[in-house]
Amino acid sequence: MYLDSAATAQKPQIVLDALTDYYINQNANVHRGLYQLAFQATEDYEKIRQQVGEFVGVNADNIVFTRGTTEALNLVASSFGPLVVHPDSEILVTAAEHHSNFIPWQQLAKRTGAKFVVVPPDDQGIVTTDAIIDHVTAKTAIVAVAQVTNVTGHVVDVARIGQAVHAKGGYLVVDGAQAVAHMPVDMRQLGADFYAFSGHKIYGPTGIGALVGKKQLLQQMPPIAFGGEMIDMVTEAESTWAPSPLKFEAGTPNIAGVFGLSAAITYLTQSDAEAREQHERALLDQLRTGLQAIPGMTVYGDSEGVSVVSFNLAGVHPHDLATYLDEQSIAVRAGHHCAQPLMTQLNIPATVRASVGLYSNEDDVERLLSAVRAAGRYFNESE
Template structure:
């Protein structure tokens, strides 16, 4: 599929898909057409092009809903997963949590699934508990089961770790949360591009992800939540589009999802997200996951043969391989690899508590996409050998 991605021209070996995925030409074309020939505002105009643009925008919502197994009225467009989680914290959280309540997170969470809850805790007095990890870097659900109590009102966990690639046993996590009466939010940024998802069957309460990791554009993401929960949540931002009626005597609000989409939405980005869903669906998540799994296995096998390389995370990590090269800071490795036409991510990956747990300041992270192939692994290995020679 590499030829579908103009960003991979000139034999560039892109191994930073966990940060953001390259865009297929189909998504780029959808954005250009929506921004140009088809452009108009949505939900307001009575003229034909506005109606057509409104239909395209809402069709994108339907595509997303079908892709994740939800309903259209349960899909809220946000600026990304970070905003989606903040929305839950500042609406559902403020309305439902108080001093004495508890939230359960895990050691491997992205900062976007830590900081919003800390900000909420500072305002409400809620306490945060941290679930440990297993020896191979998975969220320890046995420990979570022992920790959970009726005081826990929310469990918020990564479906797939953005550093270790470890996959959460999401059905069990949902059952454990619900057993004590807690709601559960899953950060699906790394899961949605590679794992088949049915939020209705999973029975979670909130699910958040970003379009740009799903081969779509930046600036848009999704909050899915059960319809009954959304209906009971107060609005977050005020303005146009999210209202029913406004007067100086008071305002009534539109039903979800419009209640949470104040102002002119990201029209072009939503349509492009719909195109990304079409593109990924045509290939199939089962095929994508199998392809990435084979690449992960191949790279881990190669790195394991190197005595000066430490591997992090489980053997069956989903699309991600994090590692450290003895005596070389990941930033130095990343710089040398860049000279070789290889792009990896080096740093703490917005997961500083996890770095502390691993006992390292940073890791090197190679992450695959549906366009990755064996040539990317070969180029990475050549770059590691060159780095060894430089630092040897």
């Protein structure tokens, strides 16, 4: 039984078929050959860029294909960051960020001499929208936040944060890795300057994702990887770049991954968004309520969180609990979840995290609850 969809989602048949079909019937490099197979592959590839744009409410030229959220966030930090961050600037993140939305900004602050500001959580591991806005100042150059955090599932109001940041002259970067599978994302309403997400968390392949950026900002940014297909002209003395987004996509891209991402978006959008949200909400409510009834249980986050529930059982190390559950054929995540600053703030080494997907059901949750109760009895008796 799989309850680790926040780490990576299982893949529907439509995605597997798309990968196979590309390699069998469409396998050619894109943006290169003049023969029909390559021309068709390129045309389909760029149609998918348009599809991804429509998925998040932007045009195709706002979409840069990346290996995933991590690469997208690093691209913004390495290319855009130095354009707006200076020694007297502040870079604002929260203690609840995934390392991929923490370390790039920490390192940018070190390189530029900017002040690195980390907004602390409350005792449930939540950093609220208001707390983030309260830390925005006239010196804030960049605010980088997850729309949905990967430990507690807490949802911040990106639109409100964006308004506050822009009012002070700064820019907003959003980690959307945990959001896009669980809620509609429309950049026109969010107002973020950059938004990053991964295909494998929305039922697509690994190694593919997207950076969504405002066109005028992408145009200003220099490329950070160099090679084939990202150039306009190359001479012995100088090189010029292709227009965005191609200037950020050096070398042969993950073409099959793009086709798989297209199938995943089709799969996701063909289902009813409201029904998806209601289904997952019911499962998380069932899980949270059941866990809270277990003696010695600590559940992090709040009832409004999406995607995940993190918890610890008194006297049982999270790794031991996850191993016990694995012996019952229940797959959950245990560890710091690439969020060590949050674990430090909460004064814990790790948590157990269960996360749901479209394929999860009430029986899965009840099996998990039953196994956790049994684990409590087992470890207490062992003492």
